[in-house]
Amino acid sequence: MKHTLSVLVENRAGVLTRVTSLFARRGFNIDSLAVGPTEDPTLSRITIVVSAEDTPVEQITKQLHKLINVIKIQDLHPAESIDRELVLFKVNAAPERRHEIIEIANVFRAKIIDVGRNSLTIEATGASDKLQAMEDLFRGYGIKELARTGKIALSRGSRDS
Amino acid sequence: MSERMTGAQALVRSLELEGVTTLFGYPGGVALPIFDALYDSAQVHVLLPRHEQAAVHAADGYARVTGKPGVVLVTSGPGATNTITGLANAYMDSVPMVVFTAQVAQSVLGTDAFQESDITGITLPITKHSYLVRNPDDLAETIREAFLIATTGRPGPVLIDVPVDVSKAEFDFVWPEHVNLPGYKPTVRGHIKQIKQAAALIAEARKPLLYVGGGVLASGGWKELKELAELMQLPVATTLMGKGAFPEDHYLSIGMPGMHGAKYTNFAITDTDLLIAVGVRFDDRVTGKLSAFAAKARVIHIDVDPAEIGKNKTVDMPVVGDAKQVLAGLVAELRKADAEPRTEGWMNAIDDWRRQFPLHYLHNTEEIMPEFAIETIQRITRDRKRVITTEVGQHQMWACQYIHVTEPRTWCSSGGLGTMGFGFPAAIGAQLGAPDHLVIDIAGDGSIQMNSQEMATAAINGLPVKVVVLNNGYLGMVRQWQELFYGHRYSSSTLAQDCPDFVKLADAYGWKGYRVSDPALLEATLREAFDAEGPAIIDVRVVREECVYPMVAPGGSIDEMLGGVPGGPVSDMLDDDLIKEVWE
Numbered sequence: 221m222k223h224t225l226s227v228l229v230e231n232r233a234g235v236l237t238r239v240t241s242l243f244a245r246r247g248f249n250i251d252s253l254a255v256g257p258t259e260d261p262t263l264s265r266i267t268i269v270v271s272a273e274d275t276p277v278e279q280i281t282k283q284l285h286k287l288i289n290v291i292k293i294q295d296l297h298p299a300e301s302i303d304r305e306l307v308l309f310k311v312n313a314a315p316e317r318r319h320e321i322i323e324i325a326n327v328f329r330a331k332i333i334d335v336g337r338n339s340l341t342i343e344a345t346g347a348s349d350k351l352q353a354m355e356d357l358f359r360g361y362g363i364k365e366l367a368r369t370g371k372i373a374l375s376r377g378s379r380d381s
Numbered sequence: 382m383s384e385r386m387t388g389a390q391a392l393v394r395s396l397e398l399e400g401v402t403t404l405f406g407y408p409g410g411v412a413l414p415i416f417d418a419l420y421d422s423a424q425v426h427v428l429l430p431r432h433e434q435a436a437v438h439a440a441d442g443y444a445r446v447t448g449k450p451g452v453v454l455v456t457s458g459p460g461a462t463n464t465i466t467g468l469a470n471a472y473m474d475s476v477p478m479v480v481f482t483a484q485v486a487q488s489v490l491g492t493d494a495f496q497e498s499d500i501t502g503i504t505l506p507i508t509k510h511s512y513l514v515r516n517p518d519d520l521a522e523t524i525r526e527a528f529l530i531a532t533t534g535r536p537g538p539v540l541i542d543v544p545v546d547v548s549k550a551e552f553d554f555v556w557p558e559h560v561n562l563p564g565y566k567p568t569v570r571g572h573i574k575q576i577k578q579a580a581a582l583i584a585e586a587r588k589p590l591l592y593v594g595g596g597v598l599a600s601g602g603w604k605e606l607k608e609l610a611e612l613m614q615l616p617v618a619t620t621l622m623g624k625g626a627f628p629e630d631h632y633l634s635i636g637m638p639g640m641h642g643a644k645y646t647n648f649a650i651t652d653t654d655l656l657i658a659v660g661v662r663f664d665d666r667v668t669g670k671l672s673a674f675a676a677k678a679r680v681i682h683i684d685v686d687p688a689e690i691g692k693n694k695t696v697d698m699p700v701v702g703d704a705k706q707v708l709a710g711l712v713a714e715l716r717k718a719d720a721e722p723r724t725e726g727w728m729n730a731i732d733d734w735r736r737q738f739p740l741h742y743l744h745n746t747e748e749i750m751p752e753f754a755i756e757t758i759q760r761i762t763r764d765r766k767r768v769i770t771t772e773v774g775q776h777q778m779w780a781c782q783y784i785h786v787t788e789p790r791t792w793c794s795s796g797g798l799g800t801m802g803f804g805f806p807a808a809i810g811a812q813l814g815a816p817d818h819l820v821i822d823i824a825g826d827g828s829i830q831m832n833s834q835e836m837a838t839a840a841i842n843g844l845p846v847k848v849v850v851l852n853n854g855y856l857g858m859v860r861q862w863q864e865l866f867y868g869h870r871y872s873s874s875t876l877a878q879d880c881p882d883f884v885k886l887a888d889a890y891g892w893k894g895y896r897v898s899d900p901a902l903l904e905a906t907l908r909e910a911f912d913a914e915g916p917a918i919i920d921v922r923v924v925r926e927e928c929v930y931p932m933v934a935p936g937g938s939i940d941e942m943l944g945g946v947p948g949g950p951v952s953d954m955l956d957d958d959l960i961k962e963v964w965e
């Protein structure tokens with residue numbers, strides 16, 4: 221079962237290490253991790269995706285709460301949250317097949333951001349399943365390199381207001 | 382109002398403002414500015430041990446006895462890394478402590494400079510929190526936060542790493558009025574609805590049992606615990622960490638549960654219908670096989686640390702809060718409801734077990750039985766103001782069984798980490814914290830050699846601690862496991878009773894040294910040593926191959942104990958089938 225934990229922390233040196241080492245010590249594998257400042261510059265949000273059963277996640281959430289620099293933790297339920305990820309694909313693209321790749325990018329509302337002699341670089345954002353579908357299609361052409369940001373997520377508006 | 386001073390002076394001033402009077406310190410290069418500033422303090426007395434590990438254990442003993450945080454200062458690199466066992470020990474046993482490590486200058490931080498170690502990184506999993514101070518302006522606030530964090534909620538050690546450029550820098554010192562820790566809000570008051578429900582469960586239970594640990598001592602809740610136990614006539618089992626939370630000479634006290642608990646204690650836990658767990662963490666040395674631990678009971682778990690609740694054992698009624706406050710709340714609710722004790726039959730059943738399966742050992746008139754030695758210590762010191770510390774091993778378990786602690790904060794033993802070498806430096810710290818008490822370290826001949834260099838510290842500082850070495854010439858607890866589970870193959874567990882010669886060692890340090898091997902002379906020798914003016918070590922030659930019983934085999938259910946059948950020879954006490962079952 222995948223859990224998306226949104227952890228609001230004080231923006232201080234060493235906080236990310238404290239958070240991730242808790243997962244490492246308990247043998248959790250982190251599927252994805254994204255960190256950045258929030259609307260309040262003294263706070264950062266860490267979004268962590270882990271695959272684990274509910275009970276260990278509950279225990280690790282309690283342990284996270286014990287960290288002095290952790291302010292708030294949400295275990296975001298897919299139905300009550302929105303999430304996005306950004307991916308860059310560098311895809312093999314011989315001149316005669318470029319149009320196919322561009323077409324696929326258009327279907328997914330992705331952007332071509334670099335054109336090389338034998339490659340195209342495409343920027344895509346979206347939910348994981350959409351990005352996965354793109355990746356599967358591009359694999360047919362050969363993916364030279366791929367980079368993803370890790371998922372970021374927020375609870376849906378209705379919940380807060 | 383600000384005052385111009387150096388970072389080192391600010392650090393010392395902050396300690397003074399925190400009320401620190403004793404610091405355990407060991408100097409070195411980058412710590413010198415701070416030690417220099419300490420030289421001027423009329424308030425902070427510095428004790429110089431002979432090893433940084435001992436400094437931390439001494440601070441730990443001091444904290445356990447006084448309830449005040451232990452304070453340590455060491456240099457960078459090896460000074461800092463030598464604190465690790467002490468920190469891990471204090472972290473596992475939730476002991477409040479603030480440890481300062483000096484650090485190389487920030488200009489060379491991260492370059493493998495001479496005596497640099499990433500101590501905040503290394504100690505991340507064994508501190509409650511830690512700081513690397515980057516600016517002298519942050520020092521005072523950091524120290525205030527550290528003392529607050531170390532001593533509140535679930536207590537624990539906090540580390541502050543101070544680069545030498547920070548301690549040398551001049552700046553304007555201001556003592557902060559407030560601390561601001563938005564992410565730190567321990568839940569101290571239990572939820573009233575849960576307290577009411579827990580009280581209702583207690584009022585209707587027929588076979589309730591209090592299972593209490595270090596959390597009661599940390600919260601200072603022993604009075605409330607006694608009120609609750611007496612009001613509802615509840616039997617009380619105290620863990621190794623909880624010894625002293627409830628007087629062990631009280632008729633409701635049923636001793637220590639777990640691997641080396643008495644049979645009657647473990648039977649009671651196995652049979653209880655309501656386990657009231659207070660400030661405990663269901664450690665595997667207590668529970669044995671979890672599925673069989675208090676399997677018939679509903680469970681109330683009171684703890685200030687929400688992460689402990691449900692961690693090992695499923696709980697029916699959790700109450701997050703400080704033990705003292707929650708216990709007081711329970712007493713108030715039960716009084717309001719005019720609840721009557723209904724445990725007479727239950728206490729009778731436990732007393733039957735107590736009569737049938739007492740702790741016991743075979744008496745011997747030729748040689749000193751280790752249990753007899755500890756019983757003797759108990760008998761001749763029970764009416765004195767005393768503190769008992771222990772090392773780790775068989776002697777520790779016998780001390781748990783035969784030393785009856787009746788006053789809170791008079792017992793120091795390494796619980797969670799099980800650190801050999803803890804008891805003696807802890808005794809030194811305890812003696813500093815309780816100068817008018819007789820402080821006795823109950824030691825094994827293995828453990829005492831892990832920090833015996835501290836004999837100098839005790840001698841030079843006039844600390845009259847007594848060390849009783851139960852000298853069996855073995856790493857006894859290891860030998861016991863090898864006897865029981867490894868076919869008597871004593872691989873690397875044999876020491877030598879005559880080496881070192883503890884009496885000569887005493888002489889070398891200016892201590893009194895005694896040796897006794899005749900049971901008839903044991904009491905007189907111990908009395909003489911305990912009444913002697915300064916520190917004393919007593920080399921008690923004990924029966925070499927005695928085992929601690931009863932014993933729950935590791936992973937076994939706690940009502941299935943090896944040994945402990947009155948009068949039977951040891952070989953009859955062992956249930957071979959059970960051993961096989963657990964190990965194969």
Ligand SMILES: Cc1ncc(C[n+]2csc(CCOP(=O)(O)OP(=O)(O)O)c2C)c(N)n1
Pocket residue numbers: 772773774775776777799800801802824825826827828829851853855856857858859
């Ligand atoms: C620092 C450390 N190293 C190793 C152990 C493992 N250990 C547990 S008990 C024990 C033997 C202790 O021997 P001794 O101090 O002579 O006490 P005895 O069991 O003989 O009473 C050992 C080696 C430990 N607990 N701590």
